Structure formats: C-alpha cells, structure tokens
Amino acid sequence: MALAEQVALNQLEMDHDTVRTTVLHVNGRNVSWASDNKVIPNNLIPIAVTSAGNKKKQAGKELLEKATLGSQKLPLSDQSDQPNGGFRNALSSAIRVLTCRYHDDNDDDDDLLETKVVPASDRFLPAVNEVLADGRTKAPKTGACGATCDIRNSPNRILKAAEKGNMAEFQRLLAADERRLQFRDSRGRQAIHHAAAHNRINILEFILNRPNVDLRPLDNEGNTPLHSACINGAAQAIAFFINNDPEQLQCFNKEHQSPLHVATQLNKVASLKALCNFKDKIDVEQRSKHGRTALHIACISDNAEAALVLLRDFAASPKTTCDNGFYPIHEAAKNASANAMRVLLEFCESIGIPRADMMKLFDADGNVPLHSAVHAGDLKAVELCLESGALISTQQHDLSTPVHLACSQGAIDIVKLMFRCQPDQKMGCLTCADAQNMTPLHCAAMFDHVELVNFLVDEGASLNATDKEGRSVVLLAAARSAWKTVTSVLKLGADLGLQRDNQGRNLLHHIVLSSGSIEEFTTSINDRLEDFIQLLNERDSYGCTALHYAARNGQLKSIQSLIALGASVNLKNNENQSPLHFAAMFGRFNTVRHLLDSKKGHLIINEMDGMGKTPLHLASQCGHVRVVHLLLVKGALLHRDHKGRTPLHYASMNGYNNTMDQLLAVHSHLLDQTDRDGNTALHMAAMKNRSSTAINLLNLNCKIIKNGLDMTPMDYALHYKHSEVAMAMVIHPSRSDEVMTCQVKTYSCLVEGLIAVMPEVMTTVLDRGISKSKMSHDSDEYFVKYSFTCLQNSEGADVVPMTDEPLPVMNIMVRYGREELLSHPLSVKYLETKWNAYGIYFHILNLMVYTVFLCFLTLNAVQLMQDNKKRHQGISSFEVADAFVRPSLATLSSMTSVVVLSFVLVNVVKEAFQLIQQRTKYFVDVMNILEWTLYLAAGLMALSQLTRIEEKSYQNIVAAVAVFLAWFNYLLFLQRFNRVGLYVVMFLEILSTLLRVVMVFSVLIIAFGLSFHILLARVDLTVQQPIFDHRTGNVTFKPISLGDKGFHTPLVSLIRVGTMMLGELDFLGTYLRPLRNLENSTWYQIVAATLFLVAFIILMPILLMNLLIGLAVGDIETVRRNAQLKRLTMQVRLHTDLERKLPKRILDSVDRTEVSIHPNQKGTGNIFWRTIKRWFGSPRNNGNGVQSRNSKNLHKSFTQFIESNINDIHQQLGRQKDKIREISRNMEMQVTLLRLLVSKMEIKSEAEELDEGEFNSASLARDTAEQVDGDSATDIK
Incomplete structure (x- = not known):
C-alpha cells in the first residue's frame, strides 16, 4: 500500500543573489521537508534531494538540472555542499511542489517516488515529466498546468498488487495490458510467484481463471510457484497448487530439488505439514542430487524438526541409501548434525528399531555412523553414537576402527571420550591393526600428534608394535618427519637397539632419509646418546649405512654430524660401494670434498666397487665435471674397471664432452686406450650415437682402429643404424676422407653400408661433392664445381677397394634401388660426364647402324608387297654381281635381303655370346626374347626372297612381324638417350600397368x-x-x-x-x-x-x-619416379658394360675427378653438333653445360632463395649464440656477486646443509651400468 502524506513547505526567503537549501529526507516510510524557515515570495523549489541507496537523489538532481531559465542551467547544491550555495543569476521562476508520495515494496532497488508538481511556467513541463519517469513508467507527453507524472501504471505495480493481494489494482493493471501477467522481476519471478509466496489465494484463483495461463513458470533458479510457496511457508498456496496442478510436486529446480526437498532444506515445518495433507500424492523417496531423499537433506542440514515431520508424518524410511551408499544417519554423523541424529535415533527406537542396529549400518566404504561422526570431528555426534551403542572397535573395509581415525586426526578429546564410554574396548582398540598393520599409536605418531601419542602410551599402547613394513612407532614417526613424536617416544623408553624395519633400516637411517637434523636430535636425547652412537655404522639390507644415504642426498650437515660422531667413511654396501662412490655418482661436490678431507679420505679415493669402478669412473659416467676435477686434483688414479674401461670410455659413452676434456687435459694418453674388447672411446660414442662426442674425439686426432671383433666405430654406427654419429664422422672437416676409406666388416665398403642402411647420410656425402663459387649468380664467371671423389676410386683413396667393376658406387645404388641417390645432382652429373665423354659417340654410332638396318628391312618388306610376276625362280652368284652394275627390281630386292640377312647373322652371333655369358639370367629379360623373334622373322623374310619359293602364305605374316618388331625395338633403343629416354620408359611403365589391369578384368x-x-x-x-x-x-x-x-x-x-x-x-x-x-x-x-x-x-x-x-x-607421379629410376639404372648398366669393353688407357684419358660448370656462359661448337647433343644429351644440361632459359631461371631463383634463407638462418643462429653466451656470463657474474654478498653478510648458505647434484641420477647411473654390461659387443657376437 502507498503511504500518502501532505508535505508542508516552509517558505524560504531569497534575494537576487542567494537562495537557501531545502532538503528532502527519506527515512524508512516517512517523507518530510526541512528548511531554514526562510521565505521565497511566490516561488517554492526543492534544491537538493537525499536518499539512502535509492534512485530518488539522482532524480532530484536531474529535475533541477533541467529546470532552466532560457538556456542558462541553475546550479545544484547537494547536502554535502556549503549551506550558502548561490545562483549565478536571479531566480525568476521555479517549480511548485504540491504532493509527494513514497512507495515501499520491500525491495530497495524498486522504491518509487511519485510526485505531483505544478510548474511555474509551461516551458518547464517537458523536463519535469522526463525526470519524474521512473524508467519503467512513461510520463505523460502532453498536458497543461496541473498534469500528473504518475508511475502507478509501472509493470512492477502488478507484482506489488499480487504480493499485497490487492485484487482491484491487480485487475485494473491486467485489464490495461494482459502481458503484465508474464512480467518478471530481477529474480525472474512473475506475479504468480509473488502471490504464492505471500499466500494470496484470491490472486491465484483469478490467475487460474485466465485463459491459457501457465501455472508452472520458472524463475531464474528454476523454481515453480509451488517452490516459492514452500520456501515462504504459504500453506494455503501449497494446497491450491496441489489441488489444481499436482504435477508441480514432481518438478525440480536447477539444483534438482522438488518442493519437498526445498521445504526440508529450509526447515519450513509449516510447508511440510501442508504438504503432508497430500502425502498420498507425494513420493517421500524422491531423489535429488546424488540420489538424496528429503530425509538425507534434513540430516545434512541438521533440521531436526523437518526430519521429525518426514519420519512421523510422511513415514520416510531411515534405511534408504543415496547414490553414494550413505544412509541418512551417516549423513547426519558426517555433517555433525547431532540434533537430526538424535531425532532419527529416537524415532527408530519408537518404531522398534534398536539404536544399536542403527549404529551397525555400513555405508559403501564400510563406515558405521561412529566412523562418520569421527570424520566430522563433532564431539556431540560421537557421544550420541556411543550412547546409542556404537562400538569403538568396529572396523571398516580397510580394518581401521574409529579410534584409528580419531588418532589420525589428532582428536584427543574424541579418543578420551571413546575410552571413557567404553573402557572394556580400550585395550582391544589399542592393539587392533588396520590393513597396513598399523595400530592407533602408529596413526597418531605418523602425523606428529605428540599429546595424543603420550596419552595412548599412558593408556597402555605398545611402542614396539610394527606395521606392514616392519616399522615401529619411532621408525614410522622418523620416516614421516614427525620429530617431536620421535623425541617424545624415545623419552618414553623406546628401545633403539631393536628398532629395524623390513629393509633393515634403523632410526638413524630414517632420520637421514627424511632430512632430519642429527645435531638437534642428539641434543634432545643427550641421555641416550651412547645407544644412538651404536647405530652409526649399522647397515640395512642393501648394506648401506646412514652415511651412504647422507652422501647420496647431499646432506652436508648430516655428513658432518655423522663423521663427528664417529661414522666410518670406508664402509661398503652390498655392491662394494663406499659413501664416496655415492657422492661421486650423484655429483655431490661438497660431499666429496668433506669425505676426502676426513681422516681416511686418502684411503678411499681410489677404492673400487663390485664392478671395479672407482669414484672417478662413476663421476665421469654421470658427467659431473666439478667432481671429476676435484678427484683428479686430490690424486685419483686412472684405474680400469673389470671390463678394462677407463673413465674416458664412460664419459664418451654418455656424451659428456666437458668431462672428457677434463680427463684428457690431465691424462692425454687416454685418448686411444682400449678396453678388454678392444673398444676405444670412439667405439663407445658410436655405440651410443653420441655425435658431438665423436666430433670431439676426431678433433683430438683419435685413431680409427678395429676392436677385437674386427669392427670399426662405423661398423657399430651401421649395425645400430645410428645416423647422427655416422653423419658427424663422414662429414668431419678434416677426417672425412679417412672415415670414408676405412674398412667395415659387414659390407664390402663403407659406401655400400651407407647406401644400404643410411641413404640420408650418403645424400649428405653427395651434397658435399657440390660446391658453388662465391660470385654473383648472374656473373659469367659464376660456376658450380662437382667433385666425384666419393663416387669413384682414386689414387690413394679407394672408395670401393678390391674391385675392378666399373662405376662401383653407382652399381651399388642400383643394387639397393636407391632412386634418391641415383637422381642426386652429383650422380646425374657423373653419368652425364661419362655420357659426354664416350657414351654419346658409341650409342649414336650404334643407333646409326641400327637405322641403316631398319631402312633395309623396311625397304625389303615394301618390295615384298609389290607385284613381281617376272620374278626369277632363283638367283645365282653371277646374277647378284651383275645386279650391282645394272640393278633391276628383283636385283634390288635381293641386295636388301642380303644386307638384312648379314645383319641378322651378326646379331645372332652377338646374342649367342650373351647367352653363354648370362646363362639362365638371359631368358629373364623380355628384350632378349623380343630380339630373337625379330632376327628370326627378318631372316625368314630375307631368305624367302633369296630362294625359289614363291607366294608362300607365311611371307607376308613374317614380314609384318619383322617390321613391327624392328620399329618397336627402335623405340626401345631410344631409352638410352636422356632427352627422349624418360618418355619411352614412362610409356613402357603405363603399358605394364595396362596389361596388369586387363589381365585382372579379363574375367569380365x-x-x-x-x-x-x-x-x-x-x-x-x-x-x-x-x-x-x-x-x-x-x-x-x-x-x-x-x-x-x-x-x-x-x-x-x-x-x-x-x-x-x-x-x-x-x-x-x-x-x-x-x-x-x-x-x-x-x-x-x-x-x-x-x-x-x-x-x-x-x-x-x-x-x-x-x-x-x-x-x-x-599414378603419373609414381610412373615418372619409376621411369626415372629405370632410366638411370639402364644408363648405369650401359656405361658399366661399355667400360668393361673399352681399354683402360682410353678410360683413364676421359675420366675426370671433378667438373666445373659455368651455367651463364654460352656453348661453343658447330650447329649440327649442338643439335645432336640437344636431342641426345642430358635433359638437364646439354653437352656444354648450357641449360634452357626456363630451367636456368628457375634454378637460379631457387638457388638464390635457398642460399638467402640459409644465410639468414646462420645469422640468426650466430646472434642467438652471442646472446646465450652473454646471458651465461651475466649469470656467472650474478652468482659470484651473490656469493660475495652472502659471505659478507654472514648468511647461512643452503650449500652448508644441502649439496649440489642430481637426486634422480642414481637410477640413471645404475641403468647405464646395466646397459653397458650387456652392450653392443655381446649382441654382435
């Protein structure tokens, strides 16, 4: 309802210069005007309006800002301004305030200020109406003096009317606009929600009678009107909705809660009782989130009254579990809901369920309510469980009792309560062990609950009980760094001499492993120091003393304390390793220094472990440079281990170059030392694929020798396919020639191994054979040099030794089918050089001879088709001789037949020799069968014209076969020429594919x-x-x-x-x-x-x-690649066959080790020879190395692009290296300054307590040692 109040305005006195302030105070529901009782004749104006958190203050300001005199704005004074705020000009007109009403709807954000004003002038009316509009209410746009700016038609008014039950106002607003029924407030609630929340049945019935009304609209939280009624305890509204829309009982909000769950969670007993009237329509076992019923929710929220209503009126079951397997009593105990638990137990007892039975209910984890109450830590809940008959000795699935749980939490009050309530169960609980075989005393000790530990010991708990790992209370406390408990237990009389776990470790072992302070510990148990000293040199099941573990972990203070107490530094573990071995293995520089500075330090520096390794071996194996340097300075000797390996072998095996440099700086003779298998450090680097180490050793001029298995380092690289180390060795700047000519065991030569196993490495070797001048690419002097030293044997450097086969490297590439190597620019240029040197001449001569034969054969076949009625039956030798003088048609036919027959006889003899040489391989080649068919058909055709036989039916057939095969063979002959050979080979590849497909689909x-x-x-x-x-x-x-x-x-x-x-x-x-x-x-x-x-x-x-x-x-790209490979393979074989037949003197005169190509220089020679080379030369270059214009431009642009990118990359890498070096220097300077600052300020350094090194390197070193044991040489054997 609105509060209307007439506001009396005192008149203010003003002159033309000053006006006093009038303030509107809004306090609760009261509205009043205050002034200084001054009078302004004929003009009344509020200058400032104040409010507590509402919009009325801003509205008042805007009202005065828009009340202008012409174009001049009046100044506005707020309550914080000085009382005498003046106008710049005289106030000649203003606004007369008549009535002010204040509406409160219990929502601070929606307070409405309704003001009725009479402007002193019509020109102020638009501004007044605009200001008085509340944002939801549209002010009148027209009107005369006395018009009203009314916001009673605001959409919020329908919510207020529904809330207050004002039926007349509600009907008026709804009649004006039906859409207002769907209007929502800031929380998404409609009028039906407000009416339901405030129990306005008249409004609800009116809404129900509206056509197409939705009784279940959802607000922002997913609540229906029934939810709102239950939240606010509106019993009549609840009954209304259940009678008219019972389906709302099954509706769930966004929290998956029904109206029953919401009423239970908020403990709305009135709502629950109202719902109880319709319990036949309500499923009390409805599940909310996690499958919880309303009773679960009541127990979680400790709503005892709601729980009682659910149990008594709704007959809710107390033995229903949720999805997590919890009963309502578990939820009550777990959430410390003692009141709800009491109600639950009393009700169950009233219906005949004993409390003891309720205390025996197990959840999914095997917890009884007492376990859950202990977890919650609520003393009242625990006490209630105990009073209800819960046993403190009840074990859950992991065999832990409530006493175990309380001891783990350090809840001494709960433990005392349990022991006080059930003294007969006390000793059983103190000796009871869980799945880890831990007693409650173990649980208290492991979390350092000292007071509880003392209490349990006083109650009779055993200090010598052990867990599953054999740890007593004091050992477990030490393993968990519970130092207060350790000290307390020792003071209580724990026996130090008998304390051992399953691994044989005593208290001192666990103190060191848990980084405890031995100095502080010995001070606290000074009375038992003698017993403690007896533990110093005791070993565990691995043979390690406490000093071993201190040295491994780099605990400097512990090492100092142990040595001061008398710990021996030369005791060995089961692997015959001393603490110094551990310190060297893990890179503990300061630890090594402390051990060597001890009294027996000089005796242990060269001691060997079970594998014959000294501390220097282990430090070198793990790459600890500073430790290696310290050992060498302190006098470490270069012993060999049981495999005959020096520290250099292990450093190179793991790729520690700095360690190698440190060793070789002192003992340079180690470089070529071999182990018992004959392996040098370079062998080890090759076995483990350490490329940088191999480069370092080659830079130091190490020897490339064979080991006891007659294997070089390259043999191991090829055997294990370690391409990185192989790449590093074959491209070494100064030793690459030596590496390439070294003998390998598995292959005939290193080149064969690289081609067979590592073609990418061989590609790099070929790349090194191509060098370009540093001149501009456009210069006429620019050249590209091709060096063929890696493709052919030369004096003093046989790439393929002990062989007389021509083109040995190229034939190896053909044998292994390495297309990428055959098509490499260096290989192509090498074949091109061979072709230009002698191949083109022999093959053109051969082509010319075959062309002559083809012409005679074709002429002879054509003559056969002519009508020869006067043909002689035979021909004598005189007639043949006479035919050359006076040739006739028959004589000319006889001459061509003689030529064809002579060529056939020569080639038959040649093929017969090939058959004798190749034997069965001869018949594998289809071309040989084709040539035999050609020669047979050509011979028969020629003989048919030289004999007396006339008009035989087979003559034409034989002639057709001979001509077809001759021309087809001519096409195949063109394969040998680079320019056209690729197309011929591609044609044959496609023909092969076609034949395969036709054979498959011949079935169709x-x-x-x-x-x-x-x-x-x-x-x-x-x-x-x-x-x-x-x-x-x-x-x-x-x-x-x-x-x-x-x-x-x-x-x-x-x-x-x-x-x-x-x-x-x-x-x-x-x-x-x-x-x-x-x-x-x-x-x-x-x-x-x-x-x-x-x-x-x-x-x-x-x-x-x-x-x-x-x-x-x-598949054209695959066809092209296969054709390229076959063409290159055929060229290699042709050159190989030709070089076998040519004298060595000729080959030596034409062979070249390198070729320089000037791509920008024009070719020389006559036009005819250039034309021949253009058609029968290389498809890349002609005989003089002149490329076509397109290919030259493309090659030039591509080369420039690649080289520019490479130069940019090199520059960027150089800059990055410089930055890294600068950062490294700066970091070293900062470390030096920090050390100086620490020493000057006498700050305790971390190095004094914890040493440098790697903790995880233990397993690494052990794994490396195991790998070396069964390493490469054994595998290859």
Whole structure:
C-alpha cells in the first residue's frame, strides 16, 4: 500500500543573489521537508534531494538540472555542499511542489517516488515529466498546468498488487495490458510467484481463471510457484497448487530439488505439514542430487524438526541409501548434525528399531555412523553414537576402527571420550591393526600428534608394535618427519637397539632419509646418546649405512654430524660401494670434498666397487665435471674397471664432452686406450650415437682402429643404424676422407653400408661433392664445381677397394634401388660426364647402324608387297654381281635381303655370346626374347626372297612381324638417350600397368563374351535388311542372321567384346532391329542380350575405362619416379658394360675427378653438333653445360632463395649464440656477486646443509651400468 502524506513547505526567503537549501529526507516510510524557515515570495523549489541507496537523489538532481531559465542551467547544491550555495543569476521562476508520495515494496532497488508538481511556467513541463519517469513508467507527453507524472501504471505495480493481494489494482493493471501477467522481476519471478509466496489465494484463483495461463513458470533458479510457496511457508498456496496442478510436486529446480526437498532444506515445518495433507500424492523417496531423499537433506542440514515431520508424518524410511551408499544417519554423523541424529535415533527406537542396529549400518566404504561422526570431528555426534551403542572397535573395509581415525586426526578429546564410554574396548582398540598393520599409536605418531601419542602410551599402547613394513612407532614417526613424536617416544623408553624395519633400516637411517637434523636430535636425547652412537655404522639390507644415504642426498650437515660422531667413511654396501662412490655418482661436490678431507679420505679415493669402478669412473659416467676435477686434483688414479674401461670410455659413452676434456687435459694418453674388447672411446660414442662426442674425439686426432671383433666405430654406427654419429664422422672437416676409406666388416665398403642402411647420410656425402663459387649468380664467371671423389676410386683413396667393376658406387645404388641417390645432382652429373665423354659417340654410332638396318628391312618388306610376276625362280652368284652394275627390281630386292640377312647373322652371333655369358639370367629379360623373334622373322623374310619359293602364305605374316618388331625395338633403343629416354620408359611403365589391369578384368571379358555367344549365336533369327540400289533406285531386302554380327564362335565373341569396349556396340543392327522384326518365339533371348548389354556398358566402357584413365593420370607421379629410376639404372648398366669393353688407357684419358660448370656462359661448337647433343644429351644440361632459359631461371631463383634463407638462418643462429653466451656470463657474474654478498653478510648458505647434484641420477647411473654390461659387443657376437 502507498503511504500518502501532505508535505508542508516552509517558505524560504531569497534575494537576487542567494537562495537557501531545502532538503528532502527519506527515512524508512516517512517523507518530510526541512528548511531554514526562510521565505521565497511566490516561488517554492526543492534544491537538493537525499536518499539512502535509492534512485530518488539522482532524480532530484536531474529535475533541477533541467529546470532552466532560457538556456542558462541553475546550479545544484547537494547536502554535502556549503549551506550558502548561490545562483549565478536571479531566480525568476521555479517549480511548485504540491504532493509527494513514497512507495515501499520491500525491495530497495524498486522504491518509487511519485510526485505531483505544478510548474511555474509551461516551458518547464517537458523536463519535469522526463525526470519524474521512473524508467519503467512513461510520463505523460502532453498536458497543461496541473498534469500528473504518475508511475502507478509501472509493470512492477502488478507484482506489488499480487504480493499485497490487492485484487482491484491487480485487475485494473491486467485489464490495461494482459502481458503484465508474464512480467518478471530481477529474480525472474512473475506475479504468480509473488502471490504464492505471500499466500494470496484470491490472486491465484483469478490467475487460474485466465485463459491459457501457465501455472508452472520458472524463475531464474528454476523454481515453480509451488517452490516459492514452500520456501515462504504459504500453506494455503501449497494446497491450491496441489489441488489444481499436482504435477508441480514432481518438478525440480536447477539444483534438482522438488518442493519437498526445498521445504526440508529450509526447515519450513509449516510447508511440510501442508504438504503432508497430500502425502498420498507425494513420493517421500524422491531423489535429488546424488540420489538424496528429503530425509538425507534434513540430516545434512541438521533440521531436526523437518526430519521429525518426514519420519512421523510422511513415514520416510531411515534405511534408504543415496547414490553414494550413505544412509541418512551417516549423513547426519558426517555433517555433525547431532540434533537430526538424535531425532532419527529416537524415532527408530519408537518404531522398534534398536539404536544399536542403527549404529551397525555400513555405508559403501564400510563406515558405521561412529566412523562418520569421527570424520566430522563433532564431539556431540560421537557421544550420541556411543550412547546409542556404537562400538569403538568396529572396523571398516580397510580394518581401521574409529579410534584409528580419531588418532589420525589428532582428536584427543574424541579418543578420551571413546575410552571413557567404553573402557572394556580400550585395550582391544589399542592393539587392533588396520590393513597396513598399523595400530592407533602408529596413526597418531605418523602425523606428529605428540599429546595424543603420550596419552595412548599412558593408556597402555605398545611402542614396539610394527606395521606392514616392519616399522615401529619411532621408525614410522622418523620416516614421516614427525620429530617431536620421535623425541617424545624415545623419552618414553623406546628401545633403539631393536628398532629395524623390513629393509633393515634403523632410526638413524630414517632420520637421514627424511632430512632430519642429527645435531638437534642428539641434543634432545643427550641421555641416550651412547645407544644412538651404536647405530652409526649399522647397515640395512642393501648394506648401506646412514652415511651412504647422507652422501647420496647431499646432506652436508648430516655428513658432518655423522663423521663427528664417529661414522666410518670406508664402509661398503652390498655392491662394494663406499659413501664416496655415492657422492661421486650423484655429483655431490661438497660431499666429496668433506669425505676426502676426513681422516681416511686418502684411503678411499681410489677404492673400487663390485664392478671395479672407482669414484672417478662413476663421476665421469654421470658427467659431473666439478667432481671429476676435484678427484683428479686430490690424486685419483686412472684405474680400469673389470671390463678394462677407463673413465674416458664412460664419459664418451654418455656424451659428456666437458668431462672428457677434463680427463684428457690431465691424462692425454687416454685418448686411444682400449678396453678388454678392444673398444676405444670412439667405439663407445658410436655405440651410443653420441655425435658431438665423436666430433670431439676426431678433433683430438683419435685413431680409427678395429676392436677385437674386427669392427670399426662405423661398423657399430651401421649395425645400430645410428645416423647422427655416422653423419658427424663422414662429414668431419678434416677426417672425412679417412672415415670414408676405412674398412667395415659387414659390407664390402663403407659406401655400400651407407647406401644400404643410411641413404640420408650418403645424400649428405653427395651434397658435399657440390660446391658453388662465391660470385654473383648472374656473373659469367659464376660456376658450380662437382667433385666425384666419393663416387669413384682414386689414387690413394679407394672408395670401393678390391674391385675392378666399373662405376662401383653407382652399381651399388642400383643394387639397393636407391632412386634418391641415383637422381642426386652429383650422380646425374657423373653419368652425364661419362655420357659426354664416350657414351654419346658409341650409342649414336650404334643407333646409326641400327637405322641403316631398319631402312633395309623396311625397304625389303615394301618390295615384298609389290607385284613381281617376272620374278626369277632363283638367283645365282653371277646374277647378284651383275645386279650391282645394272640393278633391276628383283636385283634390288635381293641386295636388301642380303644386307638384312648379314645383319641378322651378326646379331645372332652377338646374342649367342650373351647367352653363354648370362646363362639362365638371359631368358629373364623380355628384350632378349623380343630380339630373337625379330632376327628370326627378318631372316625368314630375307631368305624367302633369296630362294625359289614363291607366294608362300607365311611371307607376308613374317614380314609384318619383322617390321613391327624392328620399329618397336627402335623405340626401345631410344631409352638410352636422356632427352627422349624418360618418355619411352614412362610409356613402357603405363603399358605394364595396362596389361596388369586387363589381365585382372579379363574375367569380365570372358563372362560377357560367353554370355553373348550363348544368347545370340544359335538363335535361328533372320531379319530383312533393306538395301538401296543407287543405279536403279530400287530397294531390295536381304535376309541377315544374327550370326553375322560376330558371336558365332566363343573366340570371335571374345574379340567382339574387346572391340565393344572401344565403343563399337552396333546397338541398332544387333539388338534393336532384330527385336522389332522378330516373328518367332525366341524374342526373349534378344531381350536378355539387351539386358546384358546394359550391364556391359556400365561395367566395361564406363567403369573400366574410367579406371584406366584414373590410374594413368592419378599414378603419373609414381610412373615418372619409376621411369626415372629405370632410366638411370639402364644408363648405369650401359656405361658399366661399355667400360668393361673399352681399354683402360682410353678410360683413364676421359675420366675426370671433378667438373666445373659455368651455367651463364654460352656453348661453343658447330650447329649440327649442338643439335645432336640437344636431342641426345642430358635433359638437364646439354653437352656444354648450357641449360634452357626456363630451367636456368628457375634454378637460379631457387638457388638464390635457398642460399638467402640459409644465410639468414646462420645469422640468426650466430646472434642467438652471442646472446646465450652473454646471458651465461651475466649469470656467472650474478652468482659470484651473490656469493660475495652472502659471505659478507654472514648468511647461512643452503650449500652448508644441502649439496649440489642430481637426486634422480642414481637410477640413471645404475641403468647405464646395466646397459653397458650387456652392450653392443655381446649382441654382435
């Protein structure tokens, strides 16, 4: 409801210069005006408005800001201003305030100020109306003096009307706009929510009678109106909604809570009682989040009254578990809900369920309510459980009792309560062990609960009980760094001499392993110091003393304390390692220094462990440079271990170059020392793929020798396929030639091993053979130098020793099928050099001879086809001689036959020699069979013209075969030439693919061929085919059978199907016309044949042909690569065969170790020779090294791009290296300054307590040692 109050305004007195302040105070529901009782004649104006957290203050300010005189704004004074704030100009007109009303809707954000004003002038009316609009209420836009700025029509008013139950106002607002029923406040609540929350049944009934009304709108939290009614305890509204919309009982909000859950969580007993009236419609076991019922929620929130209503009125079951396996009593105990637990127990007892039975309920983890109460730490809940009969000896799944849990938490009050309530269970609980075999005293000791430990001991707990790992209370406390408990237990009389765990470790071992302070510990137990000293040199099951572990962990203060107490520094563990071995292995520099400075330090510096390793071996193996330097300075000797290995072997094996430099700086003779297997440090680096170490050793001029297995370092690199170390060795700046010529065991030479196993390394070797001048790429003097030293044997450096085979490296590449190496620019240039030196001459000469033979063969075949009726039956030797003087047609034919026959005889002899040399391999090559067929056909054709036999039927066939094979062989002959050879090889590759595909799909050809033969061959069908006579103009009909269409035999049918694949279907003549002219009963065979034709068209011409095109186009790159490999392979074999036949003197004169190419210089020579080389030379370069313009420009731009990028990368790497070096120097300077500052300020340094080094290097060193034991040499054996 609105509070209306007439506001009396005192008049203020003003002059033309000053005006006093009038302030509106809003306090609660009271509205008043205050002033200084001054009078302003005929003008009343509020100058400032104040409010507590509302929007009215800003509204008042805006009102005065917009009340202007012409274009001049009046100044505004606030309550914080000085009381005498003046106007700049005289106030001649203002606003007269008549009435002020203040509305409170219990929401600070929605307070409304309704003001009725009468402006002194009409020109102020728009500003007044604009200011008085509340943001939701639209002020009147028209009106005269006396108009009202009314916000009673605000949408918020319908919410207020619903809340207050003002039916008249609600109906008025709703009649004005039906949409106001869906209006929501800031929390998403509609009018129905407000009416339900305030129990306004009249409003709810009115809303119910509205058409298409939604009784279940959701607010921002997903609550329905029934939820709101339950939250606010509106019993009548609850009954209204259940009667009119009972489905709301099953609605859940965003927290997955029904109205029953919400009322229970908020402990709204009135709501629960109202719901109870409809309990037949309510499922009291409804599940909320995590499967909790309303009773679970009541127990969690400790809502005892709600729990009682649920149990008594709703008959909720106290033995229902949630999804997590908890009963309501567990939830109450776990959340310290003692009140709810008491109600639950009392109710269960009233219905005949004993309290003891409720205390025996187990949850999913095996906890009884007492366990849960102890977890919660609530003393009242624990006491209630104990009073209800819960046993403190009850064990959960891990066998822990409530006493265990309380001791782990240090809850001494709970422990005392349990022991006081159940004294007969006390001793059983004190001796009871959990799954880890720990007693409650263990649990208290491991978390350093000293007071509880003392209490348990006083109650009779045993100090000597051990857990699953054999640790007593004092050992467990020491292992968990519970130092107060350790001291207290020792003072209580724990026996030090008998304390050992399953690993044989005593108290001192655990103190050191847990980084405890021995000095402070000995001070606290000064009375038992003698017993403590007895533990100094005791060993555990691994043979380690406390000093071993202190040295391993780098605990300097512990080491000093142990040595001061008398610990021995030369005791060995089971692996015969002393503390010094541990310190050296883990890089503990200061620890090593302390041990060596002890009285027996000089006796242990060179002691060996079980594998014969000294501390120097272990430090070198793990790469601890400072420790190695310290040992060398202190006098460590260079002993060998049981495998004969020096520290340098282990340093190189693990790639520690700085350690190697440190060792070699003192003992340079270690460089080529070998172990018992004959392995040097370089062998070890190759075994472990340490490329930087190999480079370092080669820089130091180490020897490349064989070990006892006759294997070099490169053998191990090839055996283990360690490409990094192999790469580093073969491209070494000064030792690469020596490495390349070294003998390997597995392969005939190192080059073969690299080609077979590491082609990427061989590629790098080939790259090093190409060098470019530093001149500009556009300069005429720019050149590229190709060095062939890695591809051929030279004097003093045989790449492939002990072989007389020409082109040994290239043949190895062919043997292993390394296309990337054969197509490398250096390999291509090498073959090109061979071709230009002698290959082109021999092959062009061979081509010319074969061209002459081809011309005579073709001429002879053409002459055979001419009509020779006067041909002689025979020919004598005189006639042949006379034919050369006066040649006739027959004589010319005889001459060509003699030439062809002579060429055939020569080549037959050549092929016979090849057959004798190659034996069975000769028949593997299809080209040999093709040549034999050619020579046989050519010979028969020539003999047929030299003999008396005339008009033999085989002559034309033989001639056709001979001519076809001769020209086809001419095409194959062009493979040898680089320019056109690639296309020929690609043609053969595609032909091979085609033949394979046709062989696969020949099944379909046979299937369709036989089908058409069966359907169309034996059908007695004759059709009349019209024939037009052009001379007479008459049309006659000729009977034609289907047998004439090509299906009368299976073989002919298959051939016809092959032609049909190319598109020769003849659908009209073979299928359509016979079907139309059919007059007998065999028409269905034509129909079936037509259906087969449709299937044939889909499968063969369409699908198969497209497949062939796809294979040809899509696989063209693979075809090109294979063709390139085959062409290069063929060139290698041709050059190899040719060099076998040429004298060595000629080869030595034409062989070159390097070639310089000037790509920007024009070629020389006559036009004819340049043309020959252009067509039969290399596709990359012609004979003079002149590239085509496009390829030259492309090569030049690509080279410039690559070199510019490489230069940029080198520059960036150089800058990064400089920055890293600068950062390293700065860090070293900062460390030096910090050390100086620490020493000057006498600050306790961390190095005084904890040494440097790597903790995890123990396993690394051990693993490395194990790997070395069964390493490479044994595997290769």
